[in-house]
Structures are given as C-alpha cells and as structure tokens.
Amino acid sequence: MSFEGKTIAFIGAGVMGSAIIGGLLKKKLVVPEQIIASDPNEQARQAIASQYGIQVTDDNMEAAKQAQIMVLCVKPQFMGKVLPPFYGEVAHLEMVVSIAAGVTLKTIEEGLANMNVVRAMPNTPAQIGEGISVWTCAPEVGEDQRAQAQQILEAMGQAIYVDDEKYLDMATALSGSGPAYLFLFIEAWIDAGVKMGFSRAIAEALVKQTVSGSTAYLNHTGAHPTVLRNQVTSPGGTTAAGLYELERGGLRTAVADAVWAAYKRSQELGEG
Ligand SMILES: NC(=O)C1=CN([C@@H]2O[C@H](COP(=O)(O)OP(=O)(O)OC[C@H]3O[C@@H](n4cnc5c(N)ncnc54)[C@H](O)[C@@H]3O)[C@@H](O)[C@H]2O)C=CC1
Ligand SMILES: O=C(O)[C@@H]1CCC=N1
Structure with a gap:
C-alpha cells in the first residue's frame, strides 16, 4: 500500500x-x-x-x-x-x-x-x-x-x-519512557567515573561504548542477559562486588516500581 x-x-x-x-x-x-x-x-x-x-x-x-x-x-x-x-x-x-x-x-x-x-x-x-x-x-x-x-x-x-x-499503556511505560530510564542510568554511571577521578570526557567515552557495545553483543549472540552477565562476573571478582551493591540498592525493584508508576500514569492520562 x-x-x-x-x-x-x-x-x-x-x-x-x-x-x-x-x-x-x-x-x-x-x-x-x-x-x-x-x-x-x-x-x-x-x-x-x-x-x-x-x-x-x-x-x-x-x-x-x-x-x-x-x-x-x-x-x-x-x-x-x-x-x-x-x-x-x-x-x-x-x-x-x-x-x-x-x-x-x-x-x-x-x-x-x-x-x-x-x-x-x-x-x-x-x-x-x-x-x-x-x-x-x-x-x-x-x-x-x-x-x-x-x-x-x-x-x-x-x-x-x-x-x-491494554498493551499500549504497558508499552508507554516500558519502551515509550524507556530511553529516559537508560539515560538516567548512563548519567549516574558517568558521574561515578568522575567521582573516582576520570575526566568527564573519558568517563563518557567508556560508559557510552560499554552501553552500545554490550547492547550490540546482546543482540548479536541472542543470549539471555543473565548468561552474558555471568560471563563478566568472576568468582570473588570486581563485578560481583559491584553487582552486590546494585542489588543491595534495590535496582530490580526500583526498575519494576518505575515501570509500574509509568504504567499507572499512562492509565491516569487516559482518564483525562
Ligand atoms: N517524547 C517522547 O519520548 C514521546 C512522546 N510521545 C507522545 O507524543 C506526543 C508529542 O510529544 P512530543 O513530540 O515529545 O511533544 P512536543 O512538546 O515536542 O511537541 C508537541 C507539539 O504540539 C504543539 N501543540 C500544542 N498545542 C497544539 C495544538 N492545539 N494544536 C497543534 N499543535 C499543538 C506544540 O507547540 C509542540 O510543538 C505526546 O502525546 C507524547 O505522549 C510518544 C512517544 C514518545
Ligand atoms: O513522558 C511521557 O508522557 C511521554 C510518553 C512516552 C515518553 N514520553
């Protein structure tokens, strides 16, 4: 057509x-x-x-x-x-x-x-x-x-x-608003690099390529994210130490709560 x-x-x-x-x-x-x-x-x-x-x-x-x-x-x-x-x-x-x-x-x-x-x-x-x-x-x-x-x-x-x-309000919360969640995470991640002592330019370059490279790798392999995360996580290593803090900080529930809040807000907007 x-x-x-x-x-x-x-x-x-x-x-x-x-x-x-x-x-x-x-x-x-x-x-x-x-x-x-x-x-x-x-x-x-x-x-x-x-x-x-x-x-x-x-x-x-x-x-x-x-x-x-x-x-x-x-x-x-x-x-x-x-x-x-x-x-x-x-x-x-x-x-x-x-x-x-x-x-x-x-x-x-x-x-x-x-x-x-x-x-x-x-x-x-x-x-x-x-x-x-x-x-x-x-x-x-x-x-x-x-x-x-x-x-x-x-x-x-x-x-x-x-x-x-019904899936439209869900998509609004997941992929419609999604870029903002990722940008917030990226921003916080770059700031963490600056806090350690990297220049902002180098911290930005490291984080941005890590995001785009990891996403490309995920798509390329077709593997589940858990499998690829485990590849990075050496026993007793640095990644395990970092992941522990993300979990302790409630990353998963924060993400789930954020998506749920956006979903509810989309439904509210529909009520006028
Ligand atoms: N920004 C985003 O990430 C996404 C936005 N949306 C939806 O897209 C819609 C537009 O969002 P954006 O483009 O981000 O907003 P925007 O604010 O960039 O664009 C809206 C445009 O509408 C114009 N406008 C205001 N009153 C008007 C009227 N009476 N008649 C004609 N035009 C009028 C404004 O001057 C403005 O240029 C929203 O309903 C939003 O929910 C959907 C997906 C993603
Ligand atoms: O925040 C919003 O309402 C719009 C819808 C999806 C992304 N931005």
Missing part, C-alpha cells in the same frame, strides 16, 4: 511529529509536498519547514481538510483542546494515528466522530530510525490503512502490532 496521492497532516510538530516526518521522508514513502504540519508555535513551524521543506500552518483544521491521513502528535493534556473543533468535520479522513500517551482509541473516535483510529506508542530513538513502536487500532480500520500504519511506524524503526489496547 503506497501513499501515492495522499496528504498526511501532522497536528503538533514537536519532537515526535518531527521524528515521524523525518522517517517518512528519509524512507521516501512520501515527498515533502504530501505533508502538512500544524502547530501554534511559530518556532516549531519554522524549524520543521526549513528542515524538511513541508507545508506548515497554525490552523489545525486547514491541515486536516487537505489530508487523507492525520497524525496527532500533541501532548495528551492538549487533546481536550485539539479534538473538539474536529468533531464531525473529519469524516473524510481515512486514518487518524495518535501517539499521545494514555489517550484511548475511544476518546479519539468519539472526539472526532471518526472510527478509523490507530493508537501507537513510539520512542525517541525514532529520530534516527532506531525507535520501536507498539500499535493497535479500532476494528473498523481497514487492511490498507493497517498496512499504512505499519509503514508509517516502521519509517522510525521497528513496529509491533498488538490486538488489545
């Missing part, structure tokens, strides 16, 4: 709107003339227009009217303002994709009076085509539109379809 003859409207041209637009253009799924982005923020409009050469507007309705596909990329808290003007005015849209955390299919379907709704949760590595998205849709969404949704999300990396919306 191609996007020939289709216009895609983006409502909200911030970090994620820009990531999806960048992916679509890079993969040559569309040309810039097929994209219009609407955003009240002039700086955001200027940035995206100059980066991608797409059309921009500050009028959401103008964007929606021109399009067959609309992608909602505003914060969940703005949905209550964004949806009402569209009510009953966007029956022509063949598909509406929302990436807003927590906001349910039902809220969007009822808010727009259009049942062709896809709910997706990408993450920020999408900006370099290394993201992962989880998505689902209303039963009314046709096969062609489902294929288009998969293509749009794959333009940013991997995309996994799930047949139950």
Whole structure:
C-alpha cells in the first residue's frame, strides 16, 4: 500500500511529529509536498519547514481538510483542546494515528466522530530510525490503512502490532519512557567515573561504548542477559562486588516500581 496521492497532516510538530516526518521522508514513502504540519508555535513551524521543506500552518483544521491521513502528535493534556473543533468535520479522513500517551482509541473516535483510529506508542530513538513502536487500532480500520500504519511506524524503526489496547499503556511505560530510564542510568554511571577521578570526557567515552557495545553483543549472540552477565562476573571478582551493591540498592525493584508508576500514569492520562 503506497501513499501515492495522499496528504498526511501532522497536528503538533514537536519532537515526535518531527521524528515521524523525518522517517517518512528519509524512507521516501512520501515527498515533502504530501505533508502538512500544524502547530501554534511559530518556532516549531519554522524549524520543521526549513528542515524538511513541508507545508506548515497554525490552523489545525486547514491541515486536516487537505489530508487523507492525520497524525496527532500533541501532548495528551492538549487533546481536550485539539479534538473538539474536529468533531464531525473529519469524516473524510481515512486514518487518524495518535501517539499521545494514555489517550484511548475511544476518546479519539468519539472526539472526532471518526472510527478509523490507530493508537501507537513510539520512542525517541525514532529520530534516527532506531525507535520501536507498539500499535493497535479500532476494528473498523481497514487492511490498507493497517498496512499504512505499519509503514508509517516502521519509517522510525521497528513496529509491533498488538490486538488489545491494554498493551499500549504497558508499552508507554516500558519502551515509550524507556530511553529516559537508560539515560538516567548512563548519567549516574558517568558521574561515578568522575567521582573516582576520570575526566568527564573519558568517563563518557567508556560508559557510552560499554552501553552500545554490550547492547550490540546482546543482540548479536541472542543470549539471555543473565548468561552474558555471568560471563563478566568472576568468582570473588570486581563485578560481583559491584553487582552486590546494585542489588543491595534495590535496582530490580526500583526498575519494576518505575515501570509500574509509568504504567499507572499512562492509565491516569487516559482518564483525562
Ligand atoms: N517524547 C517522547 O519520548 C514521546 C512522546 N510521545 C507522545 O507524543 C506526543 C508529542 O510529544 P512530543 O513530540 O515529545 O511533544 P512536543 O512538546 O515536542 O511537541 C508537541 C507539539 O504540539 C504543539 N501543540 C500544542 N498545542 C497544539 C495544538 N492545539 N494544536 C497543534 N499543535 C499543538 C506544540 O507547540 C509542540 O510543538 C505526546 O502525546 C507524547 O505522549 C510518544 C512517544 C514518545
Ligand atoms: O513522558 C511521557 O508522557 C511521554 C510518553 C512516552 C515518553 N514520553
């Protein structure tokens, strides 16, 4: 299913709107003339227009009217303002994709009076085509539109379809928010190197390559992380001493609690 003859409207041209637009253009799924982005923020409009050469507007309705596909990329808290003007005015849209955390299919379907709704949760590595998205849709969404949704999300990396919306709040907590957990861990790890006496530049280089090298190694071997962790952990050695302190500090329960808190927050955002 191609996007020939289709216009895609983006409502909200911030970090994620820009990531999806960048992916679509890079993969040559569309040309810039097929994209219009609407955003009240002039700086955001200027940035995206100059980066991608797409059309921009500050009028959401103008964007929606021109399009067959609309992608909602505003914060969940703005949905209550964004949806009402569209009510009953966007029956022509063949598909509406929302990436807003927590906001349910039902809220969007009822808010727009259009049942062709896809709910997706990408993450920020999408900006370099290394993201992962989880998505689902209303039963009314046709096969062609489902294929288009998969293509749009794959333009940013991997995309996994799930047949139950409950997994969207879970994915929001696990992979949507996930980059922030990893960045916090990396930050703390670099600071620990600086505390011992490394320069920040060397500490950063050591930690960053350890993260990317270990992830590549994990993917390459396909082994369970426990197996690879045991390879590093010599009896009576340095790693065992370090791991003991991480466990004593409650790393596992802290991670589980963090993901659970994000999951609950995603559910709360859906309640409005
Ligand atoms: N940042 C992240 O890691 C991820 C964010 N998301 C979801 O993506 C959505 C957008 O997030 P970001 O791109 O990070 O936010 P952002 O703040 O970078 O972008 C949102 C854009 O919406 C614009 N906006 C505000 N009110 C508007 C309105 N009434 N009409 C049109 N545009 C309006 C803002 O000016 C801004 O440029 C959120 O719902 C978030 O839950 C999903 C996955 C990951
Ligand atoms: O923090 C948030 O609400 C969004 C959703 C996933 C990542 N950022």
